[in-house]
Amino acid sequence: MKHRISSLLLTGIFFLCAGCGAPAASGAAEPASLQFFSMDTVMSITAYGEQGQAGVQAAREAVNRLDGLLSRTDPDSQISRLNAHAGDGTAVEVEPDVAELLSFAQSVSQLLPGDFDITIAPVMDAWGFTTEERHVPTEQALSAALALVDSSQLEVDEAASTARLLQAGMEVDLGAVAKGFAAGEAEEALREAGVERATIDLGGNVTVIGTRPDGDPWRVAVKDPRNTDGYLCILELEDVTLSTSGGYERYFEEDGVRYHHIIDPKTGYPADSGLLSVTVVTANHVLADALSTALFVAGPEEALDFWRSRDDFELVLCTDDSRIIVTQGLEDAFQLYDQDGGYTYEIARR
Ligand code: ADP
Ligand code: MG
Numbered sequence: 001m002k003h004r005i006s007s008l009l010l011t012g013i014f015f016l017c018a019g020c021g022a023p024a025a026s027g028a029a030e031p032a033s034l035q036f037f038s039m040d041t042v043m044s045i046t047a048y049g050e051q052g053q054a055g056v057q058a059a060r061e062a063v064n065r066l067d068g069l070l071s072r073t074d075p076d077s078q079i080s081r082l083n084a085h086a087g088d089g090t091a092v093e094v095e096p097d098v099a100e101l102l103s104f105a106q107s108v109s110q111l112l113p114g115d116f117d118i119t120i121a122p123v124m125d126a127w128g129f130t131t132e133e134r135h136v137p138t139e140q141a142l143s144a145a146l147a148l149v150d151s152s153q154l155e156v157d158e159a160a161s162t163a164r165l166l167q168a169g170m171e172v173d174l175g176a177v178a179k180g181f182a183a184g185e186a187e188e189a190l191r192e193a194g195v196e197r198a199t200i201d202l203g204g205n206v207t208v209i210g211t212r213p214d215g216d217p218w219r220v221a222v223k224d225p226r227n228t229d230g231y232l233c234i235l236e237l238e239d240v241t242l243s244t245s246g247g248y249e250r251y252f253e254e255d256g257v258r259y260h261h262i263i264d265p266k267t268g269y270p271a272d273s274g275l276l277s278v279t280v281v282t283a284n285h286v287l288a289d290a291l292s293t294a295l296f297v298a299g300p301e302e303a304l305d306f307w308r309s310r311d312d313f314e315l316v317l318c319t320d321d322s323r324i325i326v327t328q329g330l331e332d333a334f335q336l337y338d339q340d341g342g343y344t345y346e347i348a349r350r
Contacts, residue, residue, distance in 0.1 A: 087168025180289025
């Protein structure tokens with residue numbers, strides 16, 4: 001099985017075993033596929049059926065529209081306008097769905113205090129993550145940046161579709177939720193075009209629509225955070241979205257120490273919670289993206305406590321002592337990728 005899986009090529013954190021196994025039923029056309037660069041990552045969308053071509057085009061447009069609205073590095077984006085007016089009292093007009101996204105991100109900060117905050121931007125800048133000059137910041141620079149992180153100082157008026165940052169110097173960075181949001185819009189575009197089977201891979205955020213053309217579930221692989229050419233496990237899934245966060249995707253090294261891009265808002269340092277990666281599986285795209293980041297910061301115990309307090313998502317956690325923790329709802333979907341891969345797995349129950 002291992003050979004069959006690894007002989008197929010795909011990009012992103014996940015590998016979608018889209019075409020493996022028996023050939024599709026006779027008469028099934030080749031899928032329409034698009035690969036493109038958006039939101040600072042490589043994305044690929046594949047859609048089956050007659051509407052496939054129209055669907056993938058519409059999905060790409062939806063993603064690019066959001067990139068234009070949400071990017072912090074594009075000075076014309078709505079988020080850049082919001083940031084530029086920090087502290088000057090201006091309520092900046094944003095699209096209704098952007099206002100909704102900002103409110104949702106704030107609610108995640110309230111659910112998981114100290115783990116997640118979209119006003120983390122000044123800290124990202126202090127580390128140079130937004131530029132190519134990454135470096136360990138001085139304690140002084142870090143504490144000045146941390147003093148600006150507080151999403152309760154972000155005022156969102158969903159009815160008026162405006163947002164305002166109350167303190168000068170504050171900035172919003174939607175890196176933790178933008179791709180999930182885009183995945184939701186891409187799925188909607190595909191479904192509106194009439195597509196019933198598709199895979200969307202937005203660099204770490206994977207969505208599967210329907211089943212494979214042969215009627216079997218999609219096989220989605222979760223990358224091994226220690227060896228990104230390998231995989232932790234395969235999940236057999238239909239109509240669901242997944243988001244993975246880990247310290248292995250974007251990082252730099254200084255004096256032999258590795259620093260990654262998911263920051264613990266309590267310390268201003270890259271999160272070191274005992275987890276190497278977190279995969280969230282759910283029907284809600286933005287929830288998946290936000291929680292994969294937040295629970296990576298939270299660590300395994302808090303992540304499982306939070307899972308037990310809700311019923312709208314499932315988890316695959318990879319710990320730094322080489323355990324894979326899979327929540328109960330994924331028990332039937334889960335297959336360990338490599339028995340000799342150095343990982344053990346356990347099922348977490350409610
Ligand atoms: P990726 O974008 O690599 O898929 P994530 O979804 O986990 O990974 O998002 C990481 C991004 O989120 C960072 O690049 C940064 O923009 C932002 N971020 C980092 N730490 C936090 C945090 N604690 N809370 C909210 N956003 C964060
Ligand atoms: Mg995320």
